[in-house]
Amino acid sequence: xxxxxxxxxxxxxxxxxxxxxxxxxxxxxxxxxxxxxxxxxxxxxxxxxxxxxxxxxxxxxxxxxxxxxxxxxxxxxxxxxxxxxxxxxxxxxxxxxxxxxxxxxxxxxxxxxxxxxxxxxxxxxxxxxxxxxxxxxxxxxxxxxxxxxxxxxxxxxxxxxxxxxxxxxxxxxxxxxxxxxxxxxxxxxxxxxxxxxxxxxxxxxxxxxxxxxxxxxxxxxxxxxxxxxxxxxxxxxxxxxxxxxxxxxxxxxxxxxxxxxxxxxxxxxxxxxxxxxxxxxxxxxxxxxxxxxxxxxxxxxxxxxxxxxxxxxxxxxxxxxxxxxxxxxxxxxxxxxxxxxxxxxxxxxxxxxxxxxxxxxxxxxxxxxxxxxxxxxxxxxxxxxxxxxxxxxxxxxxxxxxxxxxxxxxxxxxxxxxxxxxxxxxxxxxxxxxxxxxxxxxxxxxxxxxxxxxxxxxxxxxxxxxxxxxxxxxxxxxxxxxxxxxxxxxxxxxxxxxxxxxxxxxx
Numbered sequence: 001x002x003x004x005x006x007x008x009x010x011x012x013x014x015x016x017x018x019x020x021x022x023x024x025x026x027x028x029x030x031x032x033x034x035x036x037x038x039x040x041x042x043x044x045x046x047x048x049x050x051x052x053x054x055x056x057x058x059x060x061x062x063x064x065x066x067x068x069x070x071x072x073x074x075x076x077x078x079x080x081x082x083x084x085x086x087x088x089x090x091x092x093x094x095x096x097x098x099x100x101x102x103x104x105x106x107x108x109x110x111x112x113x114x115x116x117x118x119x120x121x122x123x124x125x126x127x128x129x130x131x132x133x134x135x136x137x138x139x140x141x142x143x144x145x146x147x148x149x150x151x152x153x154x155x156x157x158x159x160x161x162x163x164x165x166x167x168x169x170x171x172x173x174x175x176x177x178x179x180x181x182x183x184x185x186x187x188x189x190x191x192x193x194x195x196x197x198x199x200x201x202x203x204x205x206x207x208x209x210x211x212x213x214x215x216x217x218x219x220x221x222x223x224x225x226x227x228x229x230x231x232x233x234x235x236x237x238x239x240x241x242x243x244x245x246x247x248x249x250x251x252x253x254x255x256x257x258x259x260x261x262x263x264x265x266x267x268x269x270x271x272x273x274x275x276x277x278x279x280x281x282x283x284x285x286x287x288x289x290x291x292x293x294x295x296x297x298x299x300x301x302x303x304x305x306x307x308x309x310x311x312x313x314x315x316x317x318x319x320x321x322x323x324x325x326x327x328x329x330x331x332x333x334x335x336x337x338x339x340x341x342x343x344x345x346x347x348x349x350x351x352x353x354x355x356x357x358x359x360x361x362x363x364x365x366x367x368x369x370x371x372x373x374x375x376x377x378x379x380x381x382x383x384x385x386x387x388x389x390x391x392x393x394x395x396x397x398x399x400x401x402x403x404x405x406x407x408x409x410x411x412x413x414x415x416x417x418x419x420x421x422x423x424x425x426x427x428x429x430x431x432x433x434x435x436x437x438x439x440x441x442x443x444x445x446x447x448x449x450x451x452x453x454x455x456x457x458x459x460x461x462x463x464x465x466x467x468x469x470x471x472x473x474x475x476x477x478x479x480x481x482x483x484x485x486x487x488x489x490x491x492x493x494x495x496x497x498x499x500x501x502x503x504x505x506x507x
Contacts, residue, residue, distance in 0.1 A: 002072070002153070002156075002158075003072050003158065003180060004073040004150040006216075006219045007032065010029040010033070010222045011033035011034075014195060014222045015028060015029060016030070017029050017224070019031070019032040019224065020224075021226045021243065022062050022227045022228075024062075025062050029222065036069045037070075037148055038139075038141075039070035040070040041143040042142070042143040043122070044148070045143070046134070048100055048101055048122060049075075049076075049100070050075030051075065051157070052099075053076065053097045054071040054102070055080075055081055055090075055093060055097060055099045055101070057081050057085060057103070057206075058108070059230070060202065060204065060228055061227060063103075063105060064080070064105075064205055065225070065227070066140075068080065068205075068215075073148050073150045075150065075151055075152050077157055077158060079097050081162060082206045083108055083229075087111065090115055091116055094115075094117065094121065096169075096367065097367065099121065100121065103125075103136070105127075109127070109130070124139065154176065154178040154181065155177070155178055157174060157175070158175055158177045158179075159180060161175070161207070171366045172369075173366060174364045174367050175364060179309055180216055182311070182360040183213060183217075184212055184216040185334070186311050186334050186335070187212075187214065188220050189333050190314060191217075191274045192273065193217055193247065195223060196246075198223065198243055198246050199218045199245070199246070199247045199248070200226045200236075200243070200245040201225060201227050202236060202239075203231070203250055203251060208304075209278055209304070210249055213302070214249050218247075226239060233260070236254065236258050237258065237261060237267040238267065240271065240272060241267045241269065246274070247274050248274075249276040249278065250277055251278070251492075252277050252280050252281075253487070254277075255286075256282075256289075258294075259290045261293075272296065273298060274298055275294065275296055276300045277301055279492055280492065281301055281324075281326065281398065282301070282324060282325070284324040284325055285424065298317050300315065300316060300317060301320075301328065303396075304332075306363075307362065307376065307384075308357045308359075308361060308382055308384070309361030310361075311331075311335045311359055312337065313330065313331055313332060313337060314327075314328045315328040316328070319395075326391075326395040329395045329396065330394075331357070334360060334361060336358040336359060337356070337358075337396070338353075339352075339353030339388055339389070340356050341353055341354075342354075349389075349391070350389050352387050352389050352399050352412075352414075353388065354383055354386065354387055355384045355386045355387070355398075356378070357381065358381045362377070363382075385402045385403060386401060386402065387400050387401070399416060399417065400417070406433075407435070407443055408438070408442060408445065409442065409473070415435070416433075417470070418466075418470060419431050419432065419433050421470060427452050429452045431447055431448065432498055433445060433446065433448075434446055434448070436499070444478065445474065445475070445478070446476055446480065447479050448481075450484055451481055458479050459479050
């Protein structure tokens with residue numbers, strides 16, 4: 001089995017079922033499959049061959065879906081990248097992936113048209129024609145829809161997803177068909193996907209969870225994919241009501257922003273079966289706020305990371321009441337989890353260890369980086385870099401990123417623990433804690449704050465609030481108020497940016 005064959009099968013099995021819905025277009029599975037064949041034939045006629053890479057830079061549009069399946073149908077390697085990628089990021093990825101083709105959406109074209117492209121690169125854009133660029137519409141319009149049978153085997157390379165590059169240059173995470181299908185089948189089972197399911201895609205399809213867990217998974221069962229190129233709280237509520245959405249995946253910030261929509265109760269959200277969130281847990285307080293605002297008890301937390309497929313753990317709807325903030329008590333279907341120390345030994349209950357994941361969804365490796373691959377893949381187990389502990393009920397609680405841990409005077413300090421307390425201050429909207437250099441202690445703790453309303457003596461107020469809630473050595477010695485926290489495209493806070501903003505040394 002391979003991914004494009006799923007689409008071909010649905011075209012035969014559910015020819016008149018809606019496959020993709022966008023603001024401008026609605027296509028059945030038969031219509032989508034024909035357009036995929038047309039683009040695949042056009043690419044093949046222009047020299048695109050099995051094993052070649054194609055970088056796809058598009059928002060969540062019908063053209064993205066067609067491009068993704070067409071590249072795979074030819075036995076190529078799909079390389080979806082974020083629609084907000086800079087010109088420099090694009091140039092690096094084109095070179096690093098050794099791509100033979102590049103497909104870009106017209107609304108992104110102005111930002112990258114002056115990039116330095118490899119000489120033999122096949123360049124395709126949607127919309128109007130441009131010098132040296134093929135046009136997406138003409139390629140499809142002039143090509144035949146003769147069926148192309150995908151010959152990919154499950155162990156063949158299928159896709160490269162680039163990490164956000166928070167610790168340097170982005171890494172290319174290489175997946176086989178088996179890796180992707182394992183993740184997708186997991187989500188089908190865990191989230192009860194069916195042909196009647198209607199899946200809303202508002203998070204970028206260039207990222208592993210929206211792409212593998214929802215686009216590919218929904219295609220396995222013949223579900224309908226509703227595409228939105230942008231996220232806004234109003235658009236989320238309106239689309240769920242109008243399209244009777246049953247499944248949605250979003251970063252926690254998507255839920256928190258939407259929960260504050262003044263007229264959210266005016267929308268009928270009753271069709272939703274699974275409100276799925278990932279990238280970070282929601283605290284108990286945040287869960288209660290979202291549940292009340294959305295009038296739902298169907299929240300699901302998924303934990304994983306790109307290199308894992310993503311697959312990892314789940315916190316199910318009925319577990320939120322007692323364990324909100326946890327990532328769940330069991331690994332997802334097809335995945336195993338354990339907590340290990342630096343020697344690779346399992347740690348005891350309530351001890352902090354690094355999360356290690358095992359399963360067929362785990363990446364093949366980092367593209368052309370065997371050294372880094374060997375560092376994170378140990379006997380088939382993926383070392384995630386996330387530190388966690390397991391409670392007496394068997395639930396896992398993420399303590400922090402291993403690289404974010406602060407060592408002050410030889411003592412481990414976990415920024416997330418401080419953040420989880422500070423965020424409960426009524427005048428604090430967002431918080432991020434990092435370690436900064438100290439001449440005597442090695443590192444000390446600094447908190448960046450986004451405020452709901454002004455605070456006069458910020459240090460004194462925060463220290464009083466934290467006193468008695470945290471040990472004294474965990475209380476930040478430095479505070480800085482900023483307008484907003486830097487985030488990447490998936491909503492994760494970019495702590496490396498915050499570290500670059502401060503050069504302070506305590507004397």
